[in-house]
Structure formats: structure tokens, C-alpha cells
Amino acid sequence: MITHSEAIVFKSVDYQESSKIVTAFTLEHGKIALMVRGVKKPKSKFSGLIEIGNILDVVYYYKPSRSVQILSEASYSLKNKNLRSDFEKMATMTSAIELISQLLHDDEINEPLFTFTKNMLSWLNSAEVHPPKLFPYIQIRLAELTGIGLQLDVNNGDDKTNYLNLESGLVTNEQVSSHSYKLTPNQFTYIRIALLAKSSTLFEINFGTGELRQLIEHLDRYLKYHVEGLKARKSDAIFEQILQG
Numbered sequence: 001m002i003t004h005s006e007a008i009v010f011k012s013v014d015y016q017e018s019s020k021i022v023t024a025f026t027l028e029h030g031k032i033a034l035m036v037r038g039v040k041k042p043k044s045k046f047s048g049l050i051e052i053g054n055i056l057d058v059v060y061y062y063k064p065s066r067s068v069q070i071l072s073e074a075s076y077s078l079k080n081k082n083l084r085s086d087f088e089k090m091a092t093m094t095s096a097i098e099l100i101s102q103l104l105h106d107d108e109i110n111e112p113l114f115t116f117t118k119n120m121l122s123w124l125n126s127a128e129v130h131p132p133k134l135f136p137y138i139q140i141r142l143a144e145l146t147g148i149g150l151q152l153d154v155n156n157g158d159d160k161t162n163y164l165n166l167e168s169g170l171v172t173n174e175q176v177s178s179h180s181y182k183l184t185p186n187q188f189t190y191i192r193i194a195l196l197a198k199s200s201t202l203f204e205i206n207f208g209t210g211e212l213r214q215l216i217e218h219l220d221r222y223l224k225y226h227v228e229g230l231k232a233r234k235s236d237a238i239f240e241q242i243l244q245g
Helices: 087-103 111-126 131-145 185-197 200-204 211-226 236-244
Strands: 002-015 019-026 030-036 055-061 068-078 151-153 162-165 170-172 180-183
Touching: 002 030, 002 068, 002 087, 002 111, 019 055, 019 087, 019 111, 055 111, 068 111, 087 111, 087 131, 111 131, 131 185, 131 200, 131 211, 151 185, 162 211, 170 185, 180 185, 180 211, 185 200, 185 211
Parallel strands: 030 068, 151 170
Antiparallel strands: 002 019, 002 055, 019 030, 055 068, 162 170, 162 180
């Protein structure tokens, strides 16, 4: 079946002398593998298109019984050129895509997750904020989209002590289990805004040394607690550099 779909490039690996096998998140068939023949040749029509994070319009031959589909045409759906030229944007994008890919099963059609991923990449491309500050928001939204969203169960007031409870997913004023992490006021404010207001004011929070990194680690532990088989991201080696900076 010839299929026309939007697709987001997640990963590519070399195949034989001139081809690549691409993992792509498609709107029509979810996460699939695509054979891109001749892409490594100098005059390939796919030259420059098959890069992680690119949002494409693609045409491929889909056969359910086949593990790798054949890509026949591709063009840009959206050009997010800043994701290539800005080191911090690229590192944030790469880690986010690896996380999304792990949360998505092969051939799983998920239009809300596709729309979120597409909009997130577009926003990251144009945003004038410190890119890593977007990452906890991505984690929080992905938890929501996969049915394990966090919930606030607190008395109002940033001056109170707040905890992220891994088992229940509740953010509370009390440590209700041994699997709870104490949040700094900045971390709690970020989570509260991300859950309730979804406002860009969360990017104005001035995290202290190590606070942002710790918040990302707390949210990673939460996701790993609830998602079986979730692994440490290979791309985080670069992302860690900008967090430390």
C-alpha cells in the first residue's frame, strides 16, 4: 500500500554501501523502520533530509508483514534549521527524541503524541530560552500523554515543603512513601506551572546550581518507575555537558 504521511526522523543507521535504515515516527503507522536507498550517494534526492528531528512529508510502500518499509519520496514539512546550528537546542532535541522513542511501541499509532512531538520541535527551534529548561516540561507532558501524569495534592504556598511521590504520582506537602523526593521551591514552582498553567513563565525560573539537573533526574526516576524497560538515554552524555554549564 502506497502511504503518504508526515514523519519525524528518530534515528538512522547505515545499511550496506549507500543506504540507511531510518526509524521514523509517522502519523499514519506510528514508529516504523524505513529503508532509504542510495541516500549516501552525493546526488541523492534524500540528501540532507534524513537527519534526527527533521519533520518530513514522506511517501512509502507499507506492507504490514514487512519489518522494514521502503521510502520512495521525502520533502520537508517544517524546516527547523536552528536545531542543527545551535548546540544546546540540538542536544536537548536529541535527548527528547530518544525519550519519546522509548515510550512509543513499534507500529503504535498515537496522534496526540505525534502532534506534541511536532509542536515541541517547532517551539524548541524558535524559542529564545535556555533549551534545557524545556526538558522537564517535556517529561511532564509525556507522562500525561502516556497515562501516568503527575497530580498536585498540596495546600497552596511555595513556602511549604513539597515532595514528588513516585508510586502515586502525587506532588504533596508530605512524604507519603519511601519512594519520595523532596522538591526545592523552584522545582515545585516549575511542576505546578507545567501542570496547571502551562505558561511560558516557567522558563523564567532561575534555578540554582544543580537544581534543573536534579529535577530532570527526579522525573526520569518517576518515568522509569512506571514504564517497564525504560533505559538511560545514550544521548545524555552531550546533554549533561550543557546542564553542568
